[in-house]
Amino acid sequence: MKHICLYFQLHQPFRLRKYSFFSIGGDDLYFDDVQNREIIQRVARNCYLPFNQLLLQLIISTGYQFRVSFSLSGTVISQLQVYAPEVLASFRALVDTGCVELLGETSAHSLAGIISEREFRRQVTAHKHLVRQLFGQMPQTFRNTELIYADQLAPVVHDLGFDTILAEGTSGILEWRSPDYMYAAESCPAVRLLLKNGRLSDDIAFRFSDSSWSGWPLTAATYLSWLNAISGDAPIINLFMDYESFGEHIPQSSGISGFMEAFISGAISAGYTFVTPQEAGALLPVSSTLSFPAYTSWADTEKDLSAWLGNDMQREAFHALYQLEDQVMKYGHQQDILTCWNRLQSSDHFYYMSTKGMSDGDVHNYFSPYASPFNAFINYMNVLTDFSIRVRKKTAAGPSYVRPYV
Known part of the structure; x- marks a missing residue:
């Protein structure tokens, strides 16, 4: 059977x-x-x-x-x-x-x-x-x-x-x-x-x-x-x-x-x-x-992490986000901070920044609310910059890790 x-x-x-x-x-x-x-x-x-x-x-x-x-x-x-x-x-x-x-x-x-x-x-x-x-x-x-x-x-x-x-x-x-x-x-x-x-x-x-x-x-x-x-x-x-x-x-x-x-x-x-x-x-x-010695996923042709971390924009945004983790966790009992922290981690934000072509690119574009991957990156980094400022103010933790984008 x-x-x-x-x-x-x-x-x-x-x-x-x-x-x-x-x-x-x-x-x-x-x-x-x-x-x-x-x-x-x-x-x-x-x-x-x-x-x-x-x-x-x-x-x-x-x-x-x-x-x-x-x-x-x-x-x-x-x-x-x-x-x-x-x-x-x-x-x-x-x-x-x-x-x-x-x-x-x-x-x-x-x-x-x-x-x-x-x-x-x-x-x-x-x-x-x-x-x-x-x-x-x-x-x-x-x-x-x-x-x-x-x-x-x-x-x-x-x-x-x-x-x-x-x-x-x-x-x-x-x-x-x-x-x-x-x-x-x-x-x-x-x-x-x-x-x-x-x-x-x-x-x-x-x-x-x-x-x-x-x-x-x-x-x-x-x-x-x-x-x-x-x-x-x-x-x-x-x-x-x-x-x-x-x-x-x-x-x-x-x-x-x-x-x-x-x-x-x-x-x-x-x-x-x-x-x-x-x-x-x-x-x-x-x-x-x-054994799975390297990360696999169900996304795109490669079935790896490249759907979210395949280009410099994606990697920069990803690492800028997680550089804030210690500050957020130290004072993250404040619900507004923790809620934003959770929402900003969704993999979709990095998915929208993909610059892949061919059929993979078509799928990324279908799901993205942005005109281009660059627009997705700029918008996310501007939000992340403001969020880092809010975290810094609440924690009195020194300068922000994230730089703003026009």
Whole structure:
């Protein structure tokens, strides 16, 4: 019997206002509340509410055989609490079925794990308790921001109370091996690794509505035939996707809802078993240990950190932000400082600064609210400069680390 682990990521950042050099020192309103409200409410209408209802119906209609997992970033939760609380209620209804596992991650959807273990631990712990408070479930599976993973993360994540980590099944790491097995982390064998089947995941999340794709239009029967073609002894197919793809990036008019309903129902009828990551860990043996000597992610062609740290602008902004960590943590009990600190760490701000070309550049541009990567960099650095001034004033901590940009 083959298993399918279906996982969805929900995330929305707090997008910044247009913030000029002349605002520095006199304006501490950094975030575009109007745009953030409009986007979260639109995505709730197009994706979160209708697809939550569809998945709830599938859980019930399949006799609770359909199982699914989600991770909700702390930033999307914060916005849903204010702008669309009905979405959180719909997730509670899903969790109450007993067929949904909620995953842990960094509360700010940040890159903290690659630069500051202290900040990483703080955010992961905060996110765990937020999920427990809102949904009554303590996460045991960890999914780092954008599936970023390397060997050094596993012992830390295990120490934080997780026994399973999701990661990208890159060819550079797997070589001759398949992502369709259970692995253990070489750096911490007590941690199981579930690896994304990139081709089959992206056939839905990225290619479903692409009329130039050779597989278009994709039907549930065709997709199931591709799953059936996987080696017979491979025990699990991990399908990891952004939830916003369903109804937001891929419009309802494409037939995506009908496809997902037919695929899930058809898979169960064909003998597949849907499992959550924790259920997979209880059912499946570990095939072997696996080492990730360098950071991988699920972003862009390279599947590394270059989506966020691939050019000088991105690296300068990133390091300027984390140079403020000691000051913020010393006096970060002041809620306004801590709230801004969290929001400014979201990986999206660095993603918008990418200067990649070709198809990767098209994806970056699609998500960016800026006219250019340079505009994204200037705007972010102006905000960060003002934030550093505020922190300095509150802490009496000497000159700012960050220089302003016009």
